[in-house]
Amino acid sequence: MRLGRWIHAGAMALGFGLLLSGCASPSKTATGQSLDQLLADPALHGATVSLMVRDARSGNTLYQHNPRTRLVPASNLKLLTTAAAMDVLGPHYQFATQLLTNGTQQGERLVGNLYLRGLGDPTLQFADYQALAAQLASKGVRQVQGDLVFDDTWFDAERLGVDWSHDDESTYYGAQISALTVSPNADFDAGTVLVTAKAPVRVGQPVGVEIFPPTDYLQLSNRAVSGPGNTYGINRRHGTNLLQLSGAVAPGKQSKQLVSVWEPTQLVANLFEQALAQQGITVLGRRVIGGASPAAANVLAEHRSAPLQELITPLLKLSNNNMSEALLKAMGRQSTNSGTAAAGVVAVAGFLKRQGLDTAALNQVDGSGLSRLNLVSSQTLTDLLLAANKQPWFNAWYNALPIAGNSDRMTGGSLRYRLRGTPAQNNLHAKTGSMGGVSSLSGYVTDAHGQRLVFAMITNNYVVSGAQVKALENRVAVALANW
Structure with a gap:
């Protein structure tokens, strides 16, 4: 997946040389034979590759290698999720x-419960919750004579995806x-905090x-010290919000790291109570997590995200996992009134x-x-890319893809950082994907004759460095740009 924002900066610097060395321009009459030669690289011995190239206008197949072999796609799956969301959600x-209430305002008192109802927005920041509290204060409310209910029932209570690795549990991309x-x-x-160690x-x-x-909301066990070695790290103990800091940070330097939290709704509760206190609003009742807002409750304040065509x-670009999962569950809620990943998958299948x-x-x-457990072939991905090319929302989606x-x-x-100084630069629009033993690249590129491919x-299943495989992907992209 995002794997330390694609690749750690240090590893990226090392891999960059490999990537550039893998980008020597092939002949402008690049053929399927040249792609065969690229796929015969020793780095791929024992690995499995699915590759398909097609004309974007006609859909005709120009090259194929194991086109129907289903493989783990990593973040290339986001192509399916986002394209379906543009159709299903719009x-x-x-x-x-x-912010809602089932009560009435009597002067500075709100007599009844106050509900903070989330409908899945992964873009909310602390300042947005502060703004909601300020909207309530602007109505003259200074006291809530009821419970403060945090309603996260729009989605189910399954906090992690199916078969997610426990190793990813405290990472920002596994939030x-x-x-x-x-x-x-x-x-x-979303679902993380930024921890800065100085x-x-x-x-x-x-x-x-x-x-x-x-x-x-989080607790610290801080054994990290100032010292040489660059051994600093953070671990969140499973099932808790205890952050264990260890190792060394270089003297006078700082390290910033995103860490996921256990139960993000509880973090929101902590922050929103702070926001209310900042506005001089007190709550006399209990904090209730996971209660549903009454259907007849009145809306007191509301925050709306940017439209989906901007959020993609x-x-x-950044291969954001939590946003993707929010879209999947939102599609499930939209299609069958069920905010589950399974319902979202059915909605994606309906679009396909x-x-x-x-x-x-x-x-x-x-x-x-x-x-x-996700399995997709290059045939399916190119089918999707061809279908997306015909949609009224295509330009927004196409421009949202990373540009080489x-x-x-x-x-x-x-x-x-990839494909600079090649015919693919500012030409290739494609989605990347990275996991251990998995790399993917799918999208659009214009060839030497101005035709879009x-x-x-x-x-899958390679044992060399990811940088070597991405270098081969780059060579394929350059071959296509020179087709």
């Missing part, structure tokens, strides 16, 4: 978060899913720790069937591709 769909969540940043890494100049001294958004840009795709040829269990070699983070995304390449 480009103008917005997530909403509401828990809730209909009522919060992100610490504008990348919308090392004193004096060696051996404990690091200082800051958490954002500021909260006492950070999702696809409407486009004439064979849904029996794939297996999808989550929205992001983090599960290794473009250094702007929200343009190049996960491809911004669609392609999908999925590689």
Whole structure:
């Protein structure tokens, strides 16, 4: 998946040389034979590759290698999820978060319960919750004579995807899913907090720790010190919000790391209670987690996200898992009034069937591709890319894909360091995917004659470095750009 924001900066620097060395331009008369030669690279010995290239206008097959072999797609699965969401939810769909009451306002008192109802928005930040509290205060409310209910029932209570690895549990890309969540940043890494460790100049001294958004929902066991070795790390103990810091941070330096929380709804509760207190609003009743808002409750304040046609840009550029899972469950809720991943998968399958795709040829269990139970072929992915090309929302979706070699983070995304100085730079629009032993690249590229091609390449079960496989993907992309 995002694997430390695609690849750690240090590993990226190492891999960049490999990627560039793998981008020597082939002949402009590149043929299927040249692709055969690329796939015969020793780095792929013992691995399985599914590759298909087609003309974007006619759909004609130009090259294929194991096109119907189903493989683990990693984040290429987001192509299915986001394309379906643009159809099922619509480009103008917005997530909403509401403050409601079943009571009445009597002067400065709200007599009745106050409900904070989340409808799945993965883009909410602490400032947005503060703004909701401010809207309530602007109505003159200073006291709630009832319970404060945090309603996350729009989605089910399954916080993790099917078959997600326990190793990912505390990472930002494996964060828990809730209909009522919060992100610490504008990348919308919902369900996480940003932990900053600052090392004193004096060696051996404990690091200082800051958490954002500021909260006492998490506890710290801080054994990290100022010192050499770059051994600093954070682990969240399973089933808790105890963060265990260990190792060393270089003297005078700092380290920032996103860490997922256990039960994000509870984190929202902690933060929103802070926001109410900042506005001078007191709650006399209990905190209730997971209660449903009454159907007849009145809306006091509301926050709406940006429309989906804008949200897919950070999702696809940065390969955001939590946003993908929120979209999947939102599709389930929209289609069958069930905010589950399973219902979302059925909604995706419905979209694919409407486009004439064979849904029996794939297996999808989550929205992001983090599960290794997902299985897709290059045939299916190119079928999807061809179908998307005919949709009224295609341009927004196409532009949201990472663009090769473009250094702007929200343009190049996960491809911004790749394929620079090649015919694929600012040409290739494609989704990347990375997991242990899994790499994928699928999208659109314009050839030497100005014709747009669609392609999908999925590689599984390799034992070389991921950088070597991505170097081969780059060579394939350059061969297509020179077709």
